Amino acid sequence: AQTVTQSQPEMSVQEAETVTLSCTYDTSESDYYLFWYKQPPSRQMILVIRQEAYKQQNATENRFSVNFQKAAKSFSLKISDSQLGDAAMYFCAYGDRDDKIIFGKGTRLHILP
Amino acid sequence: KAGVTQTPRYLIKTRGQQVTLSCSPISGHRSVSWYQQTPGQGLQFLFEYFSETQRNKGNFPGRFSGRQFSNSRSEMNVSTLELGDSALYLCASSSRDPTYEQYFGPGTRLTVT
Numbered sequence: 128a129q130t131v132t133q134s135q136p137e138m139s140v141q142e143a144e145t146v147t148l149s150c151t152y153d154t155s156e157s158d159y160y161l162f163w164y165k166q167p168p169s170r171q172m173i174l175v176i177r178q179e180a181y182k183q184q185n186a187t188e189n190r191f192s193v194n195f196q197k198a199a200k201s202f203s204l205k206i207s208d209s210q211l212g213d214a215a216m217y218f219c220a221y222g223d224r225d226d227k228i229i230f231g232k233g234t235r236l237h238i239l240p
Numbered sequence: 241k242a243g244v245t246q247t248p249r250y251l252i253k254t255r256g257q258q259v260t261l262s263c264s265p266i267s268g269h270r271s272v273s274w275y276q277q278t279p280g281q282g283l284q285f286l287f288e289y290f291s292e293t294q295r296n297k298g299n300f301p302g303r304f305s306g307r308q309f310s311n312s313r314s315e316m317n318v319s320t321l322e323l324g325d326s327a328l329y330l331c332a333s334s335s336r337d338p339t340y341e342q343y344f345g346p347g348t349r350l351t352v353t
Binding site: 160162164169170171172173174177218222227228229230231232233 | 273275282283285288296298328330332341342343344346347349
């Protein structure tokens with residue numbers, strides 16, 4: 128069965144600094160997707176970034192980028208120039224053609240002004 | 241496009257009662273998934289419907305059921321409510337093609353007393 132592990136329950140970063148959230152996963156599938164979702168205090172789950180497993184190039188969305196290491200089954204999220212609005216719970220997630228997304232336990236990110 | 245909508249947003253029920261939650265997906269999305277989010281268990285997959293058929297089911301008791309209508313709207317029903325059913329119930333829709341990311345609604349906060 129697929130699993131997703133986020134080993135950092137909480138992290139803090141100074142405003143304008145860079146922070147990296149870690150995620151590892153396990154799967155025997157070759158075709159899958161990885162996601163980072165953000166859940167702010169409003170509880171609305173927002174898709175931050177996605178990575179297709181067949182693509183070697185790391186995905187980037189503005190200040191958010193990933194470091195996808197397929198062999199190591201690692202999928203970290205880097206947030207550059209952290210802003211107060213980035214404070215949220217971040218979930219790493221795995222999805223494949225079964226369309227069932229497996230979520231990690233989440234990392235709560237605090238932004239220090 | 242309008243996002244995923246869920247009704248009601250908040251609900252208070254008594255143990256033993258039953259409840260029905262509703263989800264309207266993004267227009268054109270035929271896949272709807274339901275998740276239960278609690279502080280202790282995190283995000284857990286309940287079930288997924290695609291074109292009115294349940295395609296995937298999580299590890300929840302039979303008290304949890306769902307259905308999908310021809311317009312892709314979905315309902316989730318919980319019978320004989322227990323205190324432990326208190327949670328945020330999230331619905332997500334997906335087009336499933338070409339990518340598998342899911343778009344979440346704001347959730348329904350269910351409190352069982």
